[in-house]
Amino acid sequence: MTLDLFADQDLRQPERHERIGEQSWVLRGFALPRVEQLLPALRQVLRQAPFRQMVTPGGFTMSASLSSCGDWGWTTDRDGYRYSATDPHNGQPWPTMPEVIRQLAVDAAEAAGFADFVPDACLINRYVPGAKMSLHQDRNEHDLTAPVVSVSLGLPAMFLFGGHERADRSLRIPLQHGDVVVWGGVDRLRFHGILPVKDGHHPVLGAQRINFTLRRAGPR
Ligand code: MD3
Numbered sequence: 272m273t274l275d276l277f278a279d280q281d282l283r284q285p286e287r288h289e290r291i292g293e294q295s296w297v298l299r300g301f302a303l304p305r306v307e308q309l310l311p312a313l314r315q316v317l318r319q320a321p322f323r324q325m326v327t328p329g330g331f332t333m334s335a336s337l338s339s340c341g342d343w344g345w346t347t348d349r350d351g352y353r354y355s356a357t358d359p360h361n362g363q364p365w366p367t368m369p370e371v372i373r374q375l376a377v378d379a380a381e382a383a384g385f386a387d388f389v390p391d392a393c394l395i396n397r398y399v400p401g402a403k404m405s406l407h408q409d410r411n412e413h414d415l416t417a418p419v420v421s422v423s424l425g426l427p428a429m430f431l432f433g434g435h436e437r438a439d440r441s442l443r444i445p446l447q448h449g450d451v452v453v454w455g456g457v458d459r460l461r462f463h464g465i466l467p468v469k470d471g472h473h474p475v476l477g478a479q480r481i482n483f484t485l486r487r488a489g490p491r
């Protein structure tokens with residue numbers, strides 16, 4: 272038998288937690304071990320609250336399609352952006368947040384240094400090739416001290432991570448299937464967006480990217 276002094280090192284993953292800001296982290300592949308549980312949970316939510324394209328207050332139709340689950344869902348129309356306790360399509364409460372989704376977010380937040388994250392809203396975005404999200408801030412949440420956790424599935428995308436002013440230059444961070452990103456604290460109000468998703472085919476999700484973000488939208 273040969274003695275391999277490096278056997279332990281060979282089994283180690285490279286460093287998979289990347290710091291992208293003072294209080295922001297990309298956890299590479301963090302969702303991969305749970306994808307088989309996440310997909311049926313998402314499908315169940317989308318049966319009750321299908322993806323829809325929303326219109327911004329300025330009258331533009333968003334290229335990404337949206338849905339939500341949890342106590343609060345994010346919506347936009349000609350009157351403005353807001354969280355609503357009911358789905359405007361049917362007047363019913365949003366679907367319950369599946370436990371596998373909630374637990375993934377709590378674990379990711381903790382891995383990034385945010386203990387006691389209690390998410391009450393999950394926004395689900397669907398990008399087909401060409402869809403994008405322009406640079407914006409997320410500031411409709413009641414408590415801006417809670418972090419945001421984002422989970423990327425399907426086609427890759429280029430995430431833009433800007434500063435506190437719209438004109439600040441942005442970092443470009445590629446996000447892959449299974450990556451989880453956590454933002455909070457001093458980075459919570461940084462501008463961010465998604466470049467148009469490139470055409471392609473993902474073995475699990477086909478020609479789309481699905482991103483879901485967990486937030487604390489309401490008061491505690
Ligand atoms: C950074 N979604 O839904 S991940 C959004 O991939 C949104 O679908 C993108 O921006 C997507 O609002 C980007 C999410 C994200 C969400 C909130 C943030 C990044 C953030 C808040 C502060 C800083």
Ligand code: FE
Pocket residue numbers: 407408409463
């Ligand atoms: Fe956002």
